[in-house]
Amino acid sequence: MLSHSIKLNPIFMVLSLRTVAIVIQIILLLFVHFVLHYHLPWFELVIIICCEVIFTFGSYWYFRKKQHVSKQSLSWQVIADVIFLSALLSYSGGATNAFVSLLLIPIAISAVTLSAPRLFFVACLAIASYSVQLWLMPMSVMHGNMEGHFIGMWINFLFSALVVALVVGRMAINNRIKDKAIAQYREEQLKQEKVISLGVASAQVTHQLATPISTACMLVDELKELSPTSDLINDLQFELKRCTDSLSSFRQMVFDIKEQNTYLISATRICADIKDYIALNHPELMLVTVECSEGDDRNVQANSSLLPAIINIINNAIRATQANNCQKVEIKTTCDDEYLTLEIRDFGKGFTQEKLAQLGIQPIASDQGFGMAVLLSHSSFERLGGKLVLTNHNELGAIATISLPLVL
CATH class of the missing domain: 3.30.565.10 (Histidine kinase-like ATPase, C-terminal domain)
Known part of the structure; x- marks a missing residue:
């Protein structure tokens, strides 16, 4: 079972999605071979999937104890997804493969998790992958109206990639800005609550000190009448006056803050x-x-x-x-x-x-x-x-x- 930190880490979401994709890829290969009886380059496809499995487990092992992963590491994971998917498509039909639109998934993940420059790079990489595979298609496939059909698919992919990158990316940025503002507001509220608590405690202490200080001042005044030349009593009276002045200043400060006097x-x-x-x-x-x-x-x-x-x-x-x-x-x-x-x-x-x-x-x-x-x-x-x-x-x-x- 994944820990709480792993669940919150976006790189483990990417690795989990890739794990699911690997399982689906294996199932599809078996289905195409044993049910549809298509002849595929098994050796190349198995090598690519094995590299994908090794890279995924290596990434799990490397990031398992890291609570915070840099955006650069996350972008490399998404770029690896584009490369693995492009390699699989190139050996299973290229631009004619029905699953070529899966190249939009890394763009969507980048739009949610990465910054704008990294998102732009991933989108360009996915578009370039699709374009190269369309360019390398054999001419024997381009018979009849199929050339226009494949070019239309490429234009549709290009438009979809731009929409995902711009719209989803803009929405993700807005959500991050809102989350940051909410976090700052909560932090400010917690700080203000602490300040208010300290202010209430200070007011209570001030109120409790006022009576004993007043009583002490009266007692010192009586002692001074008995011994007006005593330096000790004069020093005590001076210190008590400082306490009284401090309490008065505190009351005035509270009043000015309350009335917003400046x-x-x-x-x-x-x-x-x-x-x-x-x-x-x-x-x-x-x-x-x-x-x-x-x-x-x-x-x-x-x-x-x-x-x-x-x-x-x-x-x-x-x-x-x-x-x-x-x-x-x-x-x-x-x-x-x-x-x-x-x-x-x-x-x-x-x-x-x-x-x-x-x-x-x-x-x-x-x-x-x-x-x-x-x-x-x-x-x-x-x-x-x-x-x-x-x-x-x-x-x-x-x-x-x-x-x-x-x-x-």
């Missing part, structure tokens, strides 16, 4: 906010920045989630850099005709290929967390028409490239 912000303002954040929270860090020139300092459409999304990416870069015993982060800002681009480079150990393929699409467990910050940031940039691309630097670390559309 504003314009310049590249200079973004860089200044990033510098202020790093100077306040990571004074030990060496920040290297390359900013836009004055003439390139244009605006982007932003909302309350833009700066926190950028800060999330920077925090990840800082953690990766510090985990590699380094204190350096580079941020390069450039503007072209359409996008403002921020390139944030860390000096960590970079990403594995598996993480690069999944970061920003789904949460990933790691030593630093689950990649939720990248997922949420990626979603924030997409809502603003931007994108986030993660790559490894060719020397050391990784680069997070944030592209935001400029307001023209």
